[in-house]
Amino acid sequence: MEVTTALVGVDWGTHSSKWTWTIPAAELRPVSEVPFRIVRSEVCVEAGDRIFLSETAPGRGSVFVADVKGKLIKNPDAPFWTGAQKRIRLTLGELVAVSLWSLLGEAYSDLRRNLGKDPENIDLRFSLPNWVDTFEGAVGRGCYEQAAQVACHMFANDRVAWSREPRPTREKWQRDVNAALRALNISDESEIDTDPQGFRSMIQRSHAAGEGVTFRFVAESSAAGLAGLRQAGAVESMLLKILVVDVGAGSTDVGYVLRSIPPVESGANEVLCQLPPANTCQVAGVELSRRIVEIYRSRGKNIGRDEAEVIKTAGEDTEWLTHPAVTEWTGAIAAHVRAYVVNIPDRRFLPEMPGLRVLVTGGSGVVPGLREIVLAAVAEGLRQGRTPGGVVDATNLMTLALEGPAATEANRLAVALGAGSEDLPRLSYSEGLDPRMRRPTVRAPRSWTG
Amino acid sequence: MPSKRQPSGPGRMSPRDRTDLRTRLATLIEEAASSPDAARAALQACLRLNSPIPRTLLTADNISAAFDVRQIARSLRGLASSEIHLDLSDALSAIPLAVARRAGADVDRRLLADLSKVVTSRLLQLSQRSSARPRRGKIPARDKHGAIRFSPPTVSAAVDLAQWALSIARERHSRRPSGVYPIAVRWVGAVDSLWRRSPCPATLSAVERLATALRSVVPTSVYSRLVTDGLLTPLIEDAQAAALTEAKKALLGGRLRDLDILLTVVGSELQSRDRYLSLLKDLCQKHPSEVLPDAAEWVARKIEAAQPGIRRPRAADESQDAALDYICLCLLAASDAASEGERSVHALETIKRMARDLFKLELVGRPGEIVPYDESQHELTAKIEPQPDRVEILRPAIRWTDGVRSRILVHAVVKAAT
Numbered sequence: 001m002e003v004t005t006a007l008v009g010v011d012w013g014t015h016s017s018k019w020t021w022t023i024p025a026a027e028l029r030p031v032s033e034v035p036f037r038i039v040r041s042e043v044c045v046e047a048g049d050r051i052f053l054s055e056t057a058p059g060r061g062s063v064f065v066a067d068v069k070g071k072l073i074k075n076p077d078a079p080f081w082t083g084a085q086k087r088i089r090l091t092l093g094e095l096v097a098v099s100l101w102s103l104l105g106e107a108y109s110d111l112r113r114n115l116g117k118d119p120e121n122i123d124l125r126f127s128l129p130n131w132v133d134t135f136e137g138a139v140g141r142g143c144y145e146q147a148a149q150v151a152c153h154m155f156a157n158d159r160v161a162w163s164r165e166p167r168p169t170r171e172k173w174q175r176d177v178n179a180a181l182r183a184l185n186i187s188d189e190s191e192i193d194t195d196p197q198g199f200r201s202m203i204q205r206s207h208a209a210g211e212g213v214t215f216r217f218v219a220e221s222s223a224a225g226l227a228g229l230r231q232a233g234a235v236e237s238m239l240l241k242i243l244v245v246d247v248g249a250g251s252t253d254v255g256y257v258l259r260s261i262p263p264v265e266s267g268a269n270e271v272l273c274q275l276p277p278a279n280t281c282q283v284a285g286v287e288l289s290r291r292i293v294e295i296y297r298s299r300g301k302n303i304g305r306d307e308a309e310v311i312k313t314a315g316e317d318t319e320w321l322t323h324p325a326v327t328e329w330t331g332a333i334a335a336h337v338r339a340y341v342v343n344i345p346d347r348r349f350l351p352e353m354p355g356l357r358v359l360v361t362g363g364s365g366v367v368p369g370l371r372e373i374v375l376a377a378v379a380e381g382l383r384q385g386r387t388p389g390g391v392v393d394a395t396n397l398m399t400l401a402l403e404g405p406a407a408t409e410a411n412r413l414a415v416a417l418g419a420g421s422e423d424l425p426r427l428s429y430s431e432g433l434d435p436r437m438r439r440p441t442v443r444a445p446r447s448w449t450g
Numbered sequence: 451m452p453s454k455r456q457p458s459g460p461g462r463m464s465p466r467d468r469t470d471l472r473t474r475l476a477t478l479i480e481e482a483a484s485s486p487d488a489a490r491a492a493l494q495a496c497l498r499l500n501s502p503i504p505r506t507l508l509t510a511d512n513i514s515a516a517f518d519v520r521q522i523a524r525s526l527r528g529l530a531s532s533e534i535h536l537d538l539s540d541a542l543s544a545i546p547l548a549v550a551r552r553a554g555a556d557v558d559r560r561l562l563a564d565l566s567k568v569v570t571s572r573l574l575q576l577s578q579r580s581s582a583r584p585r586r587g588k589i590p591a592r593d594k595h596g597a598i599r600f601s602p603p604t605v606s607a608a609v610d611l612a613q614w615a616l617s618i619a620r621e622r623h624s625r626r627p628s629g630v631y632p633i634a635v636r637w638v639g640a641v642d643s644l645w646r647r648s649p650c651p652a653t654l655s656a657v658e659r660l661a662t663a664l665r666s667v668v669p670t671s672v673y674s675r676l677v678t679d680g681l682l683t684p685l686i687e688d689a690q691a692a693a694l695t696e697a698k699k700a701l702l703g704g705r706l707r708d709l710d711i712l713l714t715v716v717g718s719e720l721q722s723r724d725r726y727l728s729l730l731k732d733l734c735q736k737h738p739s740e741v742l743p744d745a746a747e748w749v750a751r752k753i754e755a756a757q758p759g760i761r762r763p764r765a766a767d768e769s770q771d772a773a774l775d776y777i778c779l780c781l782l783a784a785s786d787a788a789s790e791g792e793r794s795v796h797a798l799e800t801i802k803r804m805a806r807d808l809f810k811l812e813l814v815g816r817p818g819e820i821v822p823y824d825e826s827q828h829e830l831t832a833k834i835e836p837q838p839d840r841v842e843i844l845r846p847a848i849r850w851t852d853g854v855r856s857r858i859l860v861h862a863v864v865k866a867a868t
Contacts, residue, residue, distance in 0.1 A: 310779055
């Protein structure tokens with residue numbers, strides 16, 4: 001059977017990146033598993049000037065660039081496609097493009113290996129950080145979009161290029177990128193949308209990269225919430241409101257998504273909608289792991305960062321949860337969530353029943369006790385926003401219907417899984433929802449005759 | 451005991467005519483196999499004489515050729531093929547054919563209304579000869595009078611006939627959709643009555659078909675009115691309740707096919723499906739010795755398949771499976787405890803073997819061991835400049851390896867060797 005369409009989700013992160021791929025249910029028998037891989041986000045150069053994304057942490061003597069994603073918004077006035085970084089001698093644009101291209105290439109290679117054939121069409125979805133409401137974020141978004149265009153253009157022209165040569169030389173990569181820039185007419189002089197409100201238009205656009213390849217962006221918190229939106233079995237009313245808190249390694253993202261489920265007999269379609277997310281919060285999983293290491297060492301047990309990560313997600317020992325350093329960490333996340341909830345621009349459905357469902361995802365979202373703290377912060381935020389008490393009381397936690405290691409994976413891959421979801425195109429965006437109109441605002445004028 | 455059958459044809463027969471007809475009946479039945487006219491005449495004769503009708507004569511074609519709609523409706527009881535479970539499926543299936551023979555494709559509103567009234571009234575009369583309405587949630591049982599019960603094909607044929615009639619009604623009432631409502635009410639009532647007096651789980655799927663047909667065939671306003679007037683909901687809810695009751699029996703009896711049929715009955719509504727599977731899951735957990743393994747497996751698979759939107763992630767790189775985190779913790783905990791005695795050492799060796807053989811994980815290094823510093827495997831407790839040449843292992847590393855590829859999952863914690 002020919003496969004006409006494949007979906008690839010890419011979660012490009014600060015510390016690690018993930019890819020997933022899936023085939024829509026309409027194409028084949030529904031696939032019960034979604035393949036994924038986690039790759040470190042550092043761009044490395046090895047002997048022979050070959051560029052690659054490493055699976056392991058680069059050594060001190062290696063030439064590499066970390067936190068490429070963070071660099072996108074740190075200096076909005078710096079050039080993107082010119083001005084090579086020292087040591088690695090690649091521009092920021094080339095670094096972002098090679099990151100995305102490598103992730104795409106690896107995902108496609110796995111897809112081909114599993115399917116045994118090439119799908120006719122591929123829809124690529126990149127996670128978009130919640131860079132909202134700031135000029136730096138707008139510039140970062142624009143540069144990210146350009147880099148994605150370049151990466152997808154190169155991928156569309158030769159889908160198996162990465163399979164043939166996963167570690168291109170610096171010279172070759174720069175040559176290929178320059179050719180793509182010329183073909184796409186992109187440069188540092190190209191106009192980019194610096195409107196801080198341009199987030200909406202960016203996630204609603206779909207781009208054609210050529211040769212059956214299209215790509216689009218999805219807000220990270222909305223992607224993480226897609227899995228929760230799909231849990232229709234848990235819904236007891238026609239409306240599902242979810243607050244998504246994605247606690248990743250390098251950042252915590254908060255967003256709000258809605259799903260309306262009309263009665264079957266009405267014949268209407270369901271609606272999936274996202275509202276503007278919160279700006280990214282830098283308090284996240286890596287910081288917690290560092291604190292866990294310090295806590296254990298202060299108790300005479302020399303653990304490392306890796307063991308701290310494992311303790312965080314799979315450990316039974318919870319003594320460290322009550323340490324002030326951890327309490328401070330959860331408090332910072334809770335404060336960020338609360339501040340967002342107070343100002344959620346949904347005045348139509350949020351104040352009404354049913355209550356809000358709170359979904360905590362991300363690799364560090366499984367930290368014991370975090371979900372309850374987030375829930376309390378949400379309730380507090382709702383009260384401060386003058387939400388009726390009944391709705392606040394009805395607000396509760398939501399969990400993905402998986403347990404054990406599968407739940408751990410679904411949580412840490414929530415963004416990538418959502419990005420690769422076939423429901424994504426139906427996720428619309430709204431700046432805000434106005435309250436229900438209680439009475440007509442237009443009255444017929446009285447006749448001049450009285 | 452001769453069955454009571456409605457006399458067919460105009461007027462009553464004289465005793466002489468009756469005798470003549472009885473004499474010819476055997477010949478007509480014999481010729482019926484090869485002659486449609488003889489089959490028709492034999493059918494009519496059987497009814498007029500109140501004689502049992504051979505099963506071979508009871509086909510929809512024969513019935514539609516021998517009688518018009520009104521006659522069929524009046525003779526439903528006589529055209530049944532059994533006494534205990536009345537099978538009216540052939541007679542009901544014959545009605546659209548009879549209409550087509552007489553009226554062609556042009557079935558006007560009046561004919562449709564009359565037809566619906568006559569047929570549904572007769573069905574209700576037949577079903578109300580049995581006694582009180584069965585209790586909610588139970589498959590109708592025979593009452594003490596040995597009441598009439600309808601066969602599953604009868605219920606199915608009634609649903610098909612309802613769908614046929616309502617499709618035509620919708621076309622004929624396109625300008626005034628509310629005109630479909632009284633016809634829909636009749637058919638829902640008739641099917642409801644038949645279903646409650648039928649024995650098998652298979653009839654539950656006919657109810658689900660009726661509900662689906664109503665949603666798609668009748669105008670939305672009519673469907674909504676049926677719901678709000680309380681005419682449809684009791685039928686659907688009772689059918690689902692009966693399905694749940696029957697499902698328990700099917701699970702304990704290991705009847706997987708019946709479980710599948712019942713799931714389709716409830717499966718159209720998500721909440722009902724969840725309730726259905728949840729009930730079966732509870733049964734498996736509370737009565738594990740009574741549930742056959744195949745049946746428990748069926749329930750587990752259905753529950754897994756019913757998880758909407760959550761496809762299980764699968765690590766393309768085996769070393770990234772989240773399950774390995776749990777094994778890493780076991781290895782490290784066992785390594786920590788190894789210094790506490792011989793039994794702890796034995797436990798550590800057992801866990802190491804399990805981790806290696808099942809998960810390709812191994813501990814690298816022993817606490818106290820002095821080794822050359824390797825930043826790909828080691829994490830210094832404190833930053834030291836310059837980096838030491840040799841280090842002492844404080845906590846071992848954990849490595850995943852399949853013999854070809856190796857990855858350090860947990861770096862060893864080390865300090866500069868003194």
